Amino acid sequence: MQMYTGGCHCGQIRFEVTADLSRVTACNCSLCQRRGFLWTFVPPDRFALRSGEETLSEYRFNRKVIRHLFCSDCGVESFARGRLADGQEMVAVNARCLDGVDAASLHIVPFDGRSL
Numbered sequence: 001m002q003m004y005t006g007g008c009h010c011g012q013i014r015f016e017v018t019a020d021l022s023r024v025t026a027c028n029c030s031l032c033q034r035r036g037f038l039w040t041f042v043p044p045d046r047f048a049l050r051s052g053e054e055t056l057s058e059y060r061f062n063r064k065v066i067r068h069l070f071c072s073d074c075g076v077e078s079f080a081r082g083r084l085a086d087g088q089e090m091v092a093v094n095a096r097c098l099d100g101v102d103a104a105s106l107h108i109v110p111f112d113g114r115s116l
């Protein structure tokens with residue numbers, strides 16, 4: 001577990017997250033496939049949005065249970081909010097948006113979101 005900083009491209013959205021990046025999830029659903037997310041999931045108490053709340057736009061699709069939050073200025077989605085199957089809140093952080101993290105070095109685990 002390590003503390004990372006991250007955010008969107010233009011820098012208006014900034015956050016801190018404590019995450020275990022030993023593996024990240026690549027989902028094949030219609031959205032993740034197009035946007036190329038590499039997800040790491042954390043409980044809300046391990047995520048702190050430091051700036052940009054007012055710049056976030058929300059996109060929901062399909063069952064509309066995940067709030068895809070992207071910067072309304074640069075368009076980058078650095079995190080999303082949702083709930084796990086057991087109802088627990090979680091934050092999905094896009095590992096591609098973390099400072100100093102080389103996406104090519106991550107161990108990627110496929111997730112079959114397309115079939116859900």
Ligand SMILES: [Zn+2]
Nearest residue numbers: 008010071074
């Ligand atoms: Zn931005």
